[in-house]
Amino acid sequence: MNVTVDEDKCCGAGACVLAAPDVFDQRDEDGVVVLLTAGPDASEHAAVREAAEVCPAGAITVSDS
Incomplete structure (x- = not known):
């Protein structure tokens, strides 16, 4: 798994931290994430x-590579 985040899209909701x-x-x-x-x-x-x-801004991308 590879995870990337787009800090410019992040709205600071914090759902990712909770999850x-x-x-x-x-x-x-x-x-910001x-x-x-x-x-x-x-x-x-x-x-x-x-x-x-659950990210409301769609700032997190997950790939299986």
């Missing part, structure tokens, strides 16, 4: 997919 806190964080100053790991462990895959699905 996958080991993969996503937020900047303190503006709440911070990607902690672009290649999460298999145990995180379901949570990362959920984070991408």
